[in-house]
Amino acid sequence: MTDVPAIQAEGLHKSFGKVHAVRGLDLTVQQGEVVAFLGPNGAGKTTTIDMILGLSAPDTGSVSVFGRTPRAAIARGQVAAVMQTGGLLRDISVRETVQLTAAMFDSSRPVDEVLTRAGILDIADRKVEKCSGGQQQRLRFAMALVSDPGLLILDEPTTGMDVAGRRDFWSAIRADASRGRTVIFATHYLEEADAYADRIVLVRHGTIVADGTAAQVKNLASGRTVRATLPPGDRELLAGLPPAAAVDYDAGRVTVRTADSDSVVRYLLNNTGAHDLEVVANNLEEAFVALTADEPGTDTQPAFEGDRA
Amino acid sequence: MSQTTAIQDRKPSAGGINSTFLWIEIKRMLRNRRTIIFTVLMPAIFFFIFGLSNKDQLLPNGHSYGQYILISLTVYAAMTAATGAGSQVAVERAQGWSRQLRLTPLLPGAYIAVKAAAALTLSLVAVIAQFIIGALAGVTMDPQIWLTAGLVAWLGSLVFAALGLFVGYLMPSQNVMQILGPALAILAMLGGLFMPIEIMGDTFGEIARFTPAYGIGQLARSPITGEFDAVWIVNVLVWLAIFVGGAAMAFRRDTKRV
Numbered sequence: 179m180t181d182v183p184a185i186q187a188e189g190l191h192k193s194f195g196k197v198h199a200v201r202g203l204d205l206t207v208q209q210g211e212v213v214a215f216l217g218p219n220g221a222g223k224t225t226t227i228d229m230i231l232g233l234s235a236p237d238t239g240s241v242s243v244f245g246r247t248p249r250a251a252i253a254r255g256q257v258a259a260v261m262q263t264g265g266l267l268r269d270i271s272v273r274e275t276v277q278l279t280a281a282m283f284d285s286s287r288p289v290d291e292v293l294t295r296a297g298i299l300d301i302a303d304r305k306v307e308k309c310s311g312g313q314q315q316r317l318r319f320a321m322a323l324v325s326d327p328g329l330l331i332l333d334e335p336t337t338g339m340d341v342a343g344r345r346d347f348w349s350a351i352r353a354d355a356s357r358g359r360t361v362i363f364a365t366h367y368l369e370e371a372d373a374y375a376d377r378i379v380l381v382r383h384g385t386i387v388a389d390g391t392a393a394q395v396k397n398l399a400s401g402r403t404v405r406a407t408l409p410p411g412d413r414e415l416l417a418g419l420p421p422a423a424a425v426d427y428d429a430g431r432v433t434v435r436t437a438d439s440d441s442v443v444r445y446l447l448n449n450t451g452a453h454d455l456e457v458v459a460n461n462l463e464e465a466f467v468a469l470t471a472d473e474p475g476t477d478t479q480p481a482f483e484g485d486r487a
Numbered sequence: 488m489s490q491t492t493a494i495q496d497r498k499p500s501a502g503g504i505n506s507t508f509l510w511i512e513i514k515r516m517l518r519n520r521r522t523i524i525f526t527v528l529m530p531a532i533f534f535f536i537f538g539l540s541n542k543d544q545l546l547p548n549g550h551s552y553g554q555y556i557l558i559s560l561t562v563y564a565a566m567t568a569a570t571g572a573g574s575q576v577a578v579e580r581a582q583g584w585s586r587q588l589r590l591t592p593l594l595p596g597a598y599i600a601v602k603a604a605a606a607l608t609l610s611l612v613a614v615i616a617q618f619i620i621g622a623l624a625g626v627t628m629d630p631q632i633w634l635t636a637g638l639v640a641w642l643g644s645l646v647f648a649a650l651g652l653f654v655g656y657l658m659p660s661q662n663v664m665q666i667l668g669p670a671l672a673i674l675a676m677l678g679g680l681f682m683p684i685e686i687m688g689d690t691f692g693e694i695a696r697f698t699p700a701y702g703i704g705q706l707a708r709s710p711i712t713g714e715f716d717a718v719w720i721v722n723v724l725v726w727l728a729i730f731v732g733g734a735a736m737a738f739r740r741d742t743k744r745v
Binding site for chain 2: 231232233250252253254255256258259261263264265266267268269270274277278279280281282283284285321
C-alpha cells in the first residue's frame with residue numbers, strides 16, 4: 179500500500195443561497211485512521227461529507243479520495259458511505275438489498291459474509307420496511323461493506339437508535355475498523371467520538387476549530403479554565419504564560435485553558451495586574467461546547483493545529 | 488475473509504445494466520399490488536363495462552365492436568402499466584434510493600435503461616392479461632391481428648414509460664400514480680380508447696388527433712379497421728420526443744440539485 183491519503187480536502191467552500199455552510203475547510207485523513215467529525219447540527223459536517231463522496235461539488239477547493247476524484251473512487255469501490263436516513267427500498271428484503279448493491283460492482287464480497295459482518299444474517303429475508311431503525315442502519319452498513327472499500331464514511335450513523343442498538347452498531351464498526359479500514363464518521367455525540375475515534379476533528383461554522391487525537395481532546399477537557407480581569411496594558415505580558423491550550427482575551431477578561439492551572443495562576447498573580455481570578459475544572463462536554471458554541475466577538479484559536487499538519 | 492489491500496490496483500466497474508438489477512426491478516413491480524390493480528384489474532373492468540354489452544355489434548368494415556374496444560383497452564392497459572412503472576422513480580427519489588445509487592458505479596443511463604426495460608415487462612404483462620380476458624369473453628381475431636395489435640400496444644407503451652419517468656423526476660410525491668391515474672384516463676378518453684373517435688363529435692374528434700394516446704390507438708386498431716395514416720406515426724414520435732426530452736431535462740435538474 180502506498181502512502182496516498184484516504185482523503186485530501188483543500189480549501190473547501192460551499193454555499194447554499196445565503197448560507198455559507200463550509201468555509202475553507204482543509205482535511206487530510208491518512209489510511210487506517212478512525213476519525214470522528216464532531217460538531218453541532220449545522221456545522222457543515224454533512225455538506226463536507228457530500229463533497230467527499232462527490233454527491234455535490236465544492237464552490238471552490240478540491241477533494242481527492244485515494245488520490246482520485248470522488249466519482250473515480252466510487253467507480254472502483256474504494257469508498258462507501260452509511261447515510262443517516264433513507265437510501266433503502268422498502269419493498270424488498272434485506273438480502274435483496276445487498277444483492278442489488280453488490281450487482282452494481284464488477285467484484286464484490288459474498289452477500290452472506292457481508293450480512294454476517296453487519297450482524298443481520300438472521301433477518302436476511304425480512305422486508306426492509308419491517309426492520310427497526312437499528313436494523314436498517316446495519317443494513318446500510320452491510321451495503322457499504324459490499325465493495326470492500328478502503329474508506330468508509332458514516333454520517334451520524336446512530337441517530338434515532340436506542341442504547342442497545344447504538345452499542346451493537348458500534349461494535350460491528352469497531353470490529354471492522356480493526357482490519358485496517360479507514361473510517362470517518364460524523365457525529366454530534368461527544369461520547370461516540372471519544373469512544374470510537376483515534377482522532378477527533380471538531381468543526382464549527384464550516385471550519386475546523388480543533389484537530390487532534392482523542393487523548394489530546396481529553397487532555398484539553400481534563401484541564402482547568404482560569405479566568406481573570408486583566409488591565410489592557412498588561413495584555414502583552416500574556417506572552418510569558420506557561421504553555422496553555424488556549425488563551426483568549428475579550429472585554430477586559432482573560433480566559434486560559436490549561437492542564438497546569440497552578441502555574442498559570444501563579445504567573446498571573448506574580449507578574450501581571452490580574453485580579454478577580456476564578457479557576458474551574460473542564461469536562462469533555464464543556465470543551466466541546468466551548469469550541470463549537472456560538473460566541474460572537476471571540477475568535478477561537480485552533481487548539482492543536484500544529485500537532486497534525 | 489476480506490482484507491482491504493491493493494486499493495490502488497482496482498479497476499473501475501463498468502456501471503452498466505446488470506441482470507440482478509433488472510430481475511429485482513421486475514420482481515418489485517409484479518409484487519406491487521397497486522400496479523397490478525391499475526394495469527390488469529382496471530382495464531379488465533372497463534372492458535366489461537364498455538365492451539361486453541355490445542361486443543357483437545359490427546363496425547362498418549365488418550369487424551366487431553368487441554375487437555375494437557378490446558384492442559383500445561389493451562393500449563390503455565399497456566400505457567398505464569408503463570407510466571406507472573416509470574413514475575416509480577418519484578418514490579425512489581423520495582426514499583433516497585436514487586442518491587444511494589450515486590454511491591455505486593451504476594451509470595445514470597443504465598438506471599434509466601433498466602427502468603424502461605422493467606416498464607416494458609410490466610406493459611407486456613398488461614397486454615397479455617387483457618388479451619386473455621378478451622379471449623375468455625368471446626372476442627375472436629386472426630392470429631396475426633392479435634400479434635400486430637399486441638406488439639403495437641406493447642412497444643407504443645414506451646412513450647408512456649418516458650412520460651412516467653418525466654413526471655417521476657418532476658414530482659417528489661410518493662403518490663404520483665394518484666395524479667397520473669386520472670390523467671391517463673382522461674388521455675385515454677381523449678385519444679379514443681374508451682369510445683370510437685367517430686362518435687366523439689367534431690371538436691373533440693379534432694382535439695383527439697393531438698393527444699398522446701391517439702396515434703398508438705389508431706395504429707393498434709389498424710389491422711381491424713384496415714386504415715392507415717402516416718400522421719399517426721408522427722403523433723407517436725412527437726410525443727415520444729416530448730416525453731423523453733422532458734424526462735432528460737428533469738433528470739438533469741434532479742441530479743444537479745443535492
